[in-house]
Amino acid sequence: MWAILTGAALIIGGLLFLFTSALGRRPSDPHQMPQGGTTLEPRRQGLRFLGISQNWPALALIAIGALLLAFGGYS
Numbered sequence: 001m002w003a004i005l006t007g008a009a010l011i012i013g014g015l016l017f018l019f020t021s022a023l024g025r026r027p028s029d030p031h032q033m034p035q036g037g038t039t040l041e042p043r044r045q046g047l048r049f050l051g052i053s054q055n056w057p058a059l060a061l062i063a064i065g066a067l068l069l070a071f072g073g074y075s
Contacts (some may be wrong), residue, residue: 003072010065018058 030038052059 001072003068005064007068007070007072010068012056012060012065014061014065018055018062021054 030040033039
């Protein structure tokens with residue numbers, strides 16, 4: 001039972017750690033799009049913040065939690 005609870009806590013903690021980069025960002029200021037209209041999308045948002053090199057600790061926590069969930073029921 002403890003392995004399952006620990007695995008669930010690790011998955012939730014890993015997801016929260018993964019989302020801190022997105023939640024910790026400053027909100028965008030509204031600006032005009034070239035096509036017209038306003039948007040809150042950043043002007044030059046790259047996808048680097050989704051890379052494995054920056055998010056490997058969170059992905060490791062999620063993987064360990066998934067292993068504990070998968071194999072915790074057998075003990």
